[in-house]
Amino acid sequence: MIGQQSPASPPATPDAAPAPDCPALVFTDREFAFELQRTLGASYSGEADIGECLATASRIREGDFESWYSEWNRTADNFRAAGDGSLAAGHRVTAMEAYYRAATYYRTAEFFLHGNPADPRIVETWGKSRESFRDALALDVVPYEIVAIPYENTTLPGYFYMVDDSGKLRPLLIIQTGFDGCQEELHPYAMEGIRRGYNVLTFEGPGQGEMIRVRHIPFRYDWENVIGPVVDYAVSRPDVDENRIALWGISLGGYLAPRGAAYEPRIAALIADGGTYDVGQTLLANLREGGGANLTEIELQEWLQTDPIEFNDAIREVMARDTGTRWLNENGMFVFNAGSPARFWAKWTEFSLVGVAEEIRCPTLVCAGAADHFDPDGAQATALYDHLTCERELMVFSDDYGAGSHCQLGAFAQSFGAKFDWLDDTMGMTGSRPGEE
Numbered sequence: 554m555i556g557q558q559s560p561a562s563p564p565a566t567p568d569a570a571p572a573p574d575c576p577a578l579v580f581t582d583r584e585f586a587f588e589l590q591r592t593l594g595a596s597y598s599g600e601a602d603i604g605e606c607l608a609t610a611s612r613i614r615e616g617d618f619e620s621w622y623s624e625w626n627r628t629a630d631n632f633r634a635a636g637d638g639s640l641a642a643g644h645r646v647t648a649m650e651a652y653y654r655a656a657t658y659y660r661t662a663e664f665f666l667h668g669n670p671a672d673p674r675i676v677e678t679w680g681k682s683r684e685s686f687r688d689a690l691a692l693d694v695v696p697y698e699i700v701a702i703p704y705e706n707t708t709l710p711g712y713f714y715m716v717d718d719s720g721k722l723r724p725l726l727i728i729q730t731g732f733d734g735c736q737e738e739l740h741p742y743a744m745e746g747i748r749r750g751y752n753v754l755t756f757e758g759p760g761q762g763e764m765i766r767v768r769h770i771p772f773r774y775d776w777e778n779v780i781g782p783v784v785d786y787a788v789s790r791p792d793v794d795e796n797r798i799a800l801w802g803i804s805l806g807g808y809l810a811p812r813g814a815a816y817e818p819r820i821a822a823l824i825a826d827g828g829t830y831d832v833g834q835t836l837l838a839n840l841r842e843g844g845g846a847n848l849t850e851i852e853l854q855e856w857l858q859t860d861p862i863e864f865n866d867a868i869r870e871v872m873a874r875d876t877g878t879r880w881l882n883e884n885g886m887f888v889f890n891a892g893s894p895a896r897f898w899a900k901w902t903e904f905s906l907v908g909v910a911e912e913i914r915c916p917t918l919v920c921a922g923a924a925d926h927f928d929p930d931g932a933q934a935t936a937l938y939d940h941l942t943c944e945r946e947l948m949v950f951s952d953d954y955g956a957g958s959h960c961q962l963g964a965f966a967q968s969f970g971a972k973f974d975w976l977d978d979t980m981g982m983t984g985s986r987p988g989e990e
Contacts, residue, residue, distance in 0.1 A: 561797035572756035579610040584877040590963040592661045597965040598741035600653040618665040618878050629655045644693050652689035656682045667887035679766050686737040702786040710763050711756035714743045724797035726751040731805030735762040745969045760888040771856035771890040774903035780813025815912040822979045828919035828934035868894040910940040916979045921949045924957035
């Protein structure tokens with residue numbers, strides 16, 4: 554997910570804990586509460602279960618990253634073993650369901666481990682998650698391929714999901730994750746697309762999933778150099794209608810996908826979920842609010858590139874007492890291969906659509922959550938919407954029924970309904986029966 558709220562100096566009232574943005578079922582710590590909500594949200598697609606999640610969370614010490622890992626890993630091991638037992642007994646459906654849940658719980662366990670990039674549990678736990686997921690896929694009924702997308706001097710890992718195995722030409726939905734996601738988490742999105750008649754391609758680019766954990770290839774801001782090869786691969790397939798290719802970017806993907814679409818005329822529809830316009834603007838506002846120097850964005854980036862001690866010290870001081878700030882900067886240093894908070898932020902402030910958003914030509918849906926603590930008041934989403942010159946819509950989700958959080962995690966029924974309805978209308982899919990275009 555994206556995160557844009559680390560202050561450069563301690564807040565005026567450092568002991569005042571922010572109110573959680575979701576009901577405190579277990580945690581009052583905002584980051585732990587949100588990540589629990591994120592995992593609970595997988596229940597919508599059968600890839601988690603509410604009782605299992607709440608029981609696991611109840612054993613976790615608030616704000617303790619090691620406790621988080623230990624308990625989620627224990628739960629994942631339990632259901633991995635349960636799946637193995639069911640499969641050995643010939644119960645393939647039960648095994649599949651257990652493997653999907655184990656994959657989610659391993660992924661959740663690994664989430665807060667990135668403070669030490671050399672921690673062997675990162676690759677080990679991520680590997681168990683992917684293995685469990687692929688074991689579930691092998692037992693499922695939806696046709697799929699594990700694909701390798703040519704990219705520069707290597708490949709990008711991907712999954713290609715098919716409505717059926719007929720090879721029929723169909724519209725394609727490309728879905729990508731963001732700042733901290735793995736593509737296996739996109740499976741529920743892909744299945745919703747399949748139900749509506751789209752073939753679906755998910756992938757991981759630099760800084761994501763396997764690309765950072767195993768190949769150590771960090772994020773890049775010029776995502777058009779990633780989307781171009783992905784679309785090249787897509788149009789090379791005989792089952793993809795090259796005139797109907799949609800792109801959906803989730804969380805920081807709400808910057809990455811628009812950046813790619815601005816340079817890729819083969820994209821017919823775009824969803825920025827949630828929309829992100831310019832990371833540096835938010836950091837600059839936080840610096841000014843904290844009494845920092847009145848810098849321009851260019852001056853800020855040049856200053857950060859000097860790896861200023863005062864910035865690093867201020868960030869680390871807040872990290873020591875604020876879970877969200879700690880996670881954001883530890884993960885940021887991990888996915889950008891940066892040795893300090895300043896070096897991470899220097900690279901991240903390159904993520905800007907200033908002068909680029911206007912180049913997007915396809916119809917675009919920009920999404921925001923009314924209670925999204927990563928984008929207060931929808932400032933980033935609104936800025937992106939305001940700078941678009943294409944056909945566009947801004948969709949703001951209310952929190953009246955729990956859909957106001959980041960990317961509507963935990964409210965997939967409302968999220969998928971609204972976003973896919975827009976996409977179906979835009980791609981000419983309205984009126985089709987499920988599974989047909």
